[in-house]
Amino acid sequence: MELAATTILISFAGVFLICFMKGAFGGGFAIIGIPLLSLVMDPVTAGGLLAPLFIAMDLYGLRYWKPSTWSKPDLLLLVPGLVAGIGTGYLLFQNMATPRGARTVQDEREAFTRMMWDTWAPAGWYDPADFDEAARAFQGKDWAEVVLHSYRHRWGFAEGDPAYAEDEARLYPAPVLQVPTLVLHGGADTCNHPDSSQGREAFFQGGYERQVLDGVGHFPQREAPQAVADAILRFCLK
Known part of the structure; x- marks a missing residue:
């Protein structure tokens, strides 16, 4: 990522906006800083850069919002969801950048894909016969390699095809489309x-x-x- 003047200025603006929104309206509104930074960088990079700021601000807030003030019914809903979200994100993305993740995609193709089908949409949306038919494509000799590269490239763990470098460069910062x-x-x-x-x-x-x-x-x-x-x-x- 090139640290051009525009990138630096928008980054400072994003940090200021996050601090202001978090202080004025609460944590939920602070997330607006990520779309702002996405104007000059990959959204995943923006999220990674801002995550420490969110964590630091929340930890500082604990000085005033003691555990005794927390809503226990809300915690019963939020904590399991947070753990599940972090775990799923690790298994699907970070883990795929490791040799262990690669072995999972290579050796457990149907189990890996079924997990995504089952967790990315409400239960019962597909017929088991539909999955069995789609699973025939998972046996292609290059299927695992293509899937791994797709995710690794998307999250910055692998280089793209040099033939498309010019096209990639045109997407950052995100262009404005002219078509409806x-x-x-x-x-x-x-x-x-x-x-x-x-x-x-x-x-x-x-x-x-x-x-x-x-x-x-x-x-x-x-x-x-x-x-x-x-x-x-x-x-x-x-």
């Missing part, structure tokens, strides 16, 4: 949270329409094909 854009996001997507597609209008000068599909997870075109088709036709014909 429709985003269909599953409201129950536990892989990419629905909030991640909210407030992106600045990147779409030709118009940005976002529709959240209630009860749909990470695979809307398979979970709710009719709703997806209807939304696309309506968008194209208006």
